[in-house]
């Protein structure tokens with residue numbers, strides 16, 4: 001590694017009159033030495049030191065040294081900023097996997113890896129593997145085994161193969177054992193804290209270099225009950241001097257005496273994430289591993305397993321992190337709040353689960369479009385609800401009927417001797433789809449309607465108001481709210497300082513609308529909401545927003561967006 005950095009520095013010096021620059025050398029180093037990329041601080045210290053050294057040499061010595069080392073390869077740092085192409089695509093397609101832990105249903109964050117992997121398989125052909133990583137019995141929700149495939153199917157992700165890690169213990173054991181036998185793994189009975197401290201200092205624990213027989217004896221002891229949980233673990237060797245302490249030796253297997261929802265107490269030695277993933281990705285023939293930058297250190301760890309075993313590496317691609325504001329994603333928090341009765345379920349409107357999005361009328365295509373646009377860029381991003389909402393609106397606007405909704409309704413009694421009638425299009429851009437026809441016959445000379453409380457503040461006795469698509473009214477009293485029908489056009493009303501408000505007739509239906517911030521509003525919707533709720537359809541409550549209706553304890557509308 002040092003030589004590589006030195007070669008880049010010498011090359012840079014040759015191109016710049018014998019003086020290497022820290023910036024350009026650093027750029028080369030970060031682009032081509034992955035071990036240093038994960039630890040920019042160490043990289044920069046090393047580059048500084050070597051650049052100084054090179055700059056103190058004369059041109060002749062620089063040349064001799066570079067000849068000795070050979071020209072370093074120039075790797076251009078590829079900016080992966082479109083989802084356009086993957087590299088190293090085999091002729092017969094790619095094999096990718098999506099590997100969530102079954103701790104709950106999928107949320108917006110998960111949709112990125114699953115959709116992008118799916119897009120690539122659809123593009124290049126090959127196989128999408130769903131692998132449920134269930135080797136931590138404490139982090140399993142048995143329901144998730146069912147919910148995750150359902151969520152993927154909602155997303156339109158095509159799963160070709162499904163594996164459960166809990167079916168694969170024997171394979172992990174075989175490979176862990178061969179790692180021990182080849183000296184690439186060891187078993188350790190140190191106090192875990194002590195072991196960690198030693199490796200942070202770059203020092204081996206007393207067991208690391210024991211003979212294989214002793215290692216295997218302890219290994220067997222992990223299974224036969226000689227050791228209890230926490231007393232012995234199996235470790236994978238990496239490089240104790242690795243500049244990035246996070247990459248030094250890692251725990252491969254541990255003892256856990258917890259019942260597993262699928263395997264009960266059949267196994268007590270559980271593989272940890274990095275070991276199981278490396279083994280599975282290899283055995284399942286993954287050609288590309290696509291995941292977030294937060295897994296960079298895991299990739300370095302996993303690469304050691306590949307090297308120890310002599311396996312070829314898949315292409316690792318790390319996209320930038322995404323933070324998703326204004327919603328709740330953390331499974332453990334959701335579960336706890338659910339158990340306290342604070343969330344109605346995994347589809348509670350306040351949550352960022354795919355179930356919650358679906359319940360609000362978001363289309364899986366909107367997520368697909370969103371992630372496609374973000375792609376696999378390595379910059380970190382913040383999820384933009386604004387853009388996502390706009391993408392969804394574009395998909396649903398055209399097909400969604402309009403209805404009136406009156407929040408917090410107040411009765412308006414209108415004196416009239418003729419029936420009030422009018423109509424509004426189901427969709428302003430598609431009048432061919434028909435109209436909501438209104439016909440309000442007076443009873444004892446009065447028609448009673450509901451209007452939004454919010455609008456009342458702007459009304460005054462003697463003033464006029466227009467009930468949209470129905471009639472104009474001159475206000476007679478405020479409490480109770482009464483008025484008389486008057487023959488005034490929309491522009492007359494406007495000219496007289498009156499507003500145009502929505503209304504719902506006495507045949508309207510009670511409807512409760514829910515918002516993702518937890519707000520609940522009671523109101524009345526046009527009668528058409530009833531049938532649409534039964535069918536679980538979307539509506540646009542005019543000027544209010546898009547809602548997905550459902551029939552629960554009454555008609556409920558879940559807000560999607562404006």
Ligand code: GLU
Nearest residue numbers: 099100101133277290291
């Ligand atoms: N189970 C891991 C996760 O959900 C998988 C990560 C990966 O290797 O892709 O973060």
